[in-house]
Every structure is written in structure tokens, then in C-alpha cells.
Amino acid sequence: MTIIEGMTSGFFQAISLGVLPYLMTGAVFGLVIGVIPGLSGHFAMAMAVTFLYSMEPGAGIAFMLGAHSTVAQGGGLTAILFSTPGTGQNAATLLDGPPMRDRGEAGKAVGAAMAACFLGATFGALALALLIPVLRDVVLFFGPPEIFVLAFLALTFVAVLGKEDMTRSLIAALGGLMLALIGVDNVTNTERFTMGSDNLADGLSLVPVILGLFAVAEMFELGIRGGALAKNMPDALSGRETQKQIFQGIGTAFRHWWLVMRCSAIGTVMGLIPGLGSAPAAFVAYGHAKQTSKSKETFGKGNVEGVIGSEAANDAVEGGALASTIAFGIPGSSSMAILLSGLFILGLETGPQMLNDHVDIVFIMIFTIIIGNLIGTIVGMFLVNPLSRATSIRASFMVPVLLVIIVTGAYASDRSLFDIGIALFFGVVGYLMKVLNYSRAALLIGFVLGFAVEKNLYLALLIDGPLFFLEPIPLGLSLVTLGFLLINVVGYVRDRRRSRV
């Protein structure tokens, strides 16, 4: 089967009557899972797998992947409207989404986020399609030395995010790196910072930490401040006004097409790298959006570019993450592991067999991501209105309700009561950081990348020896990292001098 044949066949299968209804059901299901804080794409897929036994391959793929691909979209909605990340990867959206809501631009932020998601997903899916002929080589490009340098490069984005207050940002990022150390180290089998607790042996889980830092902290603040969630908006936006704003937001995302492309590219590449996950992708894209923006100073205060950048990267990750699963049957994340077992159930084999004989299946996946996100965008638009009304409900009612949902979300992913404690603990930490003006984003970046940096450094040293960074590819990447760091340091010093004068 040639690629063109596979593409045509895949497209017509994806929009056929036997597949499209499943795709739509999956997409709506994923969107709802995404809206609920704490439930992630992993969860949506695991739920979807149980239905696969009686399905045709095309329908099964559309259902499963449709559910996975819209989760981040739903999560963005919650992030903007309720200052609560619907999934881990929406944490970056919290930096600029809620401030826009407070200005009365909730509709615009959601519209921009939805459209950016759709464009990002399309970019990632098309990139995957273009890479099919060289997919195996692309996937094998990333080994421990390369991943170490790239994770380190991602870490330097802290410098962009926290430019306004470098000292505090560096403290926060180092704090995050320290948090990543907690647990039994699987290289030496030694417990680190577990304080003798079995619950900490596996380290801190990402979901309760994110929910605590951002969502619970927000609830504390709201409870203390009183009033409504949307700060300066005593009355909810009218339905008509929201609708108008959504279209404005969609228009804004399309007008920033170049930013969307760049951030999507970041997302796709980070998706290709096994073990990095999508949360750092969104932050790196956010940092990039900030660095290249003409109005850097309004980032964090409700700049729509921040929302667009992180949401585009969020969904572009998908295309990249699929690559190693399709090319070798090696899942790069827990969601992809579920996808793989789902494909087995449907009787499909990944690897060269799929790329050569069943490339139409790959294209069903590609079109599922694109169409699924389109459906997610449309359905999401209808969800905004009822949900945004809730943002002007008074705090004394909203705080307990949202707290219950958040705490349930923290518990649900691992069924661990301890995780509820973690969420509440990091709620206090997050609240204090917010009050004392420490960057929670910097802490989170340190936390999510710390593990990848440490583990891959160790492996790179074992495999290639102490001078592993002098190998051609890691050397090139190291130079890029150093250059990037240099530009930032120079810019930072210049800004400080200027502000002193």
C-alpha cells in the first residue's frame, strides 16, 4: 500500500458511517474526562479499552484515540474558567488563562485555547504523516545523551519564565528539582527524602502536586478573599457576549498562526522524546511564546499569546508521542502503552508491518486526532456558556464544591488517600508561593524535568563515558543550549542595568 493510497483509504474510513459515530462519542467522552480535574488521557484510554472487544479495528481506534485527543482541550476549559488544571498538561494555561477571565475575557481565552488545540493537534498529526517514511530513524534519534541535553535545554526555559524575578525563580526551580529526587532511586535502590514512609517510596505523583500547587492554592485564595471566582466580574457574561468572544478568540488564534506553528513544533518534538511527557512541552512552548513576544511584560497578566502557545503545544504532543508506538511498538508514555494493548485487542500489530501493509490504519489515527479535536472544539464552545456562569457564583458556595471535585481527582488517579494529603500540602505551598511571589511554573518545570535529567545523565555516563556530550549530536544540542542560556543571561543583565538607570 503506498502512502497516498493509505491516506485516501484512511480518510474515507475515518469519515465512514461505521467509524465516525464512534469517533464523535470518543471525542465527547474525552472532552468531559478532560474537564474533570485529575482525570487524564490515561484514564480516558483505560476506560475506552474495555469497550474494544466487540469493535471493528477502525471504529475501535477512532473511539480510543478520539477520547485521548480531546482530553487536553477539556482540561484547558477548566484551567481558564476555574483556575484548576483539568489535566497535568494544562498547568501552563493557568498562567495567562485565568487573568484573562478576570478581565472579563473568558470567552476569548477559551476560543483561542480551543482553536490553538485544534491547530496544534493538526500540526502534530500532519508532522507524523510526513515523517512516516523516516519514522524509524526519527524515533531512534533520541538516546540517553540526547534526551539529557534536551531536558536540560527545556530546564533553561525557567530563565525566560522567571525573568522578572530571577532569584526567586531559580529558588523555585531548584525546589522542584529537589522534589523530583524524592522516592527510591532505581539506580542505587536507596531511599531519598522518603522520611521512612512507604507512601513516598514511588516519589510524588504529578497529578496531586499540580492540583495542589494550582487548584487547591487557588481555592485557598478564593476562600480567603471571598467574592466570585472571576475577580472583577460581579455578573456573568451574557450568552451572546460569550459567543462573540469565542469567535474573537478563534480569530486571534488563527491570526497568530506563526506562533501556533512554532509552539506546535516544540510540542511535536517533545512528544517524540520518550519519557518527557506533555506537561513540560506546554511550559517550554509558553516560555518560547514569551521570549518572542513583543509584549513580554504582560505575560502572566492575561496575554492571549501565552494561552495559545501552551495549548497548541499540548495537543501537538500527540502526533509526536504516537511515533515510537507506531514505528516499533514501544510506548513512550503510559497512555501509549494502553493504546498499544488496545491495538492488540483490535488485532493490529504496530511496527514495520503496520507502516508497510496497514498504513491506512496510521492515517485513521492521524485523521482521528484532527477530526476529534475539531469535534472537541465545537462541543467545547457549547460547554463554555453554562460553565462560565459558574465562575461568578460566590466563593462560599464554589470553594467547597470545587475542593471536593479536586480532592476526588487527586484520589482517583491512583486511588491513594495519601495523594489527597499531597494535594492539600501543595495547596498550602502553592498559596504561600503565590503570596510571596515565587514562580509555581518554575517549580513545576524543575519537578517534571528533574527525573529525566538525572536518569538520562546517569545512563549517558554509563553508555558513552564522562565525555558523552562530545559526541556529534549531543555536542550540537549542547551548543544550542549554551547559546540559548547566554542570550538570556546577557538580556537579563542588560535589562537590569537599564532598569537601574
Added chain:
Amino acid sequence: MRRIFLKGLAATTAVALSLGAGAMPSVAETAAEFYKGKKVKFIVPYKPGGGYDEYARLLAPSLEKQTGARVEIVNMPGSGGMKGANEIFNSPADGLTIGIINGSAMVTNELAGIKGADYRVADYNFLGRVVADQRVLAVSTKSGIETYDDMLKSDKPILLGATGLGGSTYVDAVVIGQIMGNNQKVIHGFNSSSDVRQALLRGDIQGMWGSYGSARKGVQSGDFRIVTHSAKEGSKNTPDIPSVFEFAAKTADPAKSEEILEAWDALSAVGRPVAAPPGVPEDRIEFLQAAFSSAMEAPEFVDKAKKAKREVEYIDGKAMAALAKKATQLTPEIKDLFVAAIRGEI
């Protein structure tokens, strides 16, 4: 409502009758009656979506049919499967909590006295085994290694990839390396066996020990080659590949090598059993064992497992208990070797 009333009436009559009868033994409830309409917790010690989870979800409908109880799957990930294993071991001994465990890993953790292993594998009430994980040594087809002999004779150290210290990919590599005394270096610290396979494809390492199931795909696509495996005789997966037992004869001390390999093979034979906590009344265990056996043979389970490419190697509860005993009762010398391997001291 009416049914509840009737049930109540029946119960009262029964109590009255038995009281009236006085000397007659009270009417004992059979296990089948006990399970009817009850909820059985089926613990899976890993997140949804993995192999353990899939076996459990495939089994649940058949188990419900056989027991008459409602089977609720509870995922309880943590500490490499130990959290779930502890939960099963320490749950009330009423027969309403069962679960699947990572048998081999639980045995090694127990032997090495890893912190958090609050169970004793030999003391579980086993309902049977779902599958054994046959271990295979896979090399990359690009590595130039054609046979296990090539590897044993190599002057340059062969790099074998492994996950965490004490994980099965690691223990296999060091124990077999110890027996064969070949020139090898174990690169451990990979995050998952998927990452090890990726490194194998890239050529960062030359080989890895792992389960047959995880190497199968790569073998089919021509990326990997299995050079030896753990099955002593008659492996249906790898009929033409020499077992590692054949190589033991050529070592300096064949008898001792064989003894270690036997112990190691017993470890992988424990595989993935389904277990109940100790102390459950015997009639309930027998009932559950029979239900599990029928569920494992039910066409709906067998077909689905086949479709999902999940192998099934059922053995019954009694045979499983014997395997668990064999795997946990090692001679001090062999135990020391395994403990040292698990702790990364070799």
C-alpha cells in the same frame, strides 16, 4: 421488597428450626450460597492498562459467571506491585478479596527483605496461575551477535540493558552472567523495559533479558533475535533456540550452575498467580479455585486473551502453592547469590 421479606422469613424459619432441633448441627452455609450476590474485590497491583490489568479485566466476567458474585476490579499501583500484594495479603480472611500478583518480583523482594514487603508469598491461598513469564535473552540483529556462544566468547564486554536495581531484567542479567562468567556489563537505570528496548534498537546496548511477551514483537519485525531462554525443556515459544540450561553443562561447575538455574527457573515459573489472603475458610478457597479453573477455560476468556495476544499458562492452586514454596525455600548459598543480585552487590 417482597423478596427481602420472603428471605427474612426464610432465615427466621431456618433459625427457629435449627434452634428447635437443638442437638442437630446448624445448617452450614455452602460456599456457593455465601458468594451469591456478594461483591468480590479483585486487586490489580498496577495502573489500568498494563498486562496485569488486562488479564484481570478479561477474567472478571467469567469469574462473575462462575461464582455468582460481582467482581470489582480495584487498581492499586505502588512500590513496584508490593502495595497491592500487601493489600491482598492483609485483607480480611473472608474470601471476598482476591487479586493478581507479580509472583516472581514478590518472591525476590521477600527474599532480599526489601522494605515494604509485608507479605509471605508461600502463605497466600492461591487460586491458580494465569501465566508464567518465560525469560528470554534478546539481542539486536544489528549487534553482530548470532548465537549465545558468540556472546559468551566475546572479548569486548557485552552491554546488557536493565531497568532498576533489583528488577527482574537486572537480576536475570547478573545471575546468568555470574554462572556463565562471560565478559559483560549491565547498564541499569532505564525507566522501563520499553526504554531498554529502545536503547537496544539504537545500538546503545547489545542485549537484554526480558519476558518472551515483550521481545516477541521485535523478533517478528526482525529487529531482535532471541539467543537463549529460561525454559528447561519444551518451550512452545522458542522451540529451536537452545535453553540456557544447555550452556550450564559447559561451565566450570555444571552441578552448581544447574542448581542455580533451577532456582532461577522456579522464580520465573511463579509468574502471575491469582491469590487470596491466608486464613480464608477452606471450603471458600476450594470454591474459588474451582471457579477460577472454569473461568480460565471458558471460551469467552480464552478467545479474548488470544485476540489480545495474551498468553495463558494455567496451573491450578495446589500446583501453584508448590511452585511458590519451591521458589521461596532456597539453600542458603543460592539465596545469598540472589539477595546479592537483587541488592546490586554483584
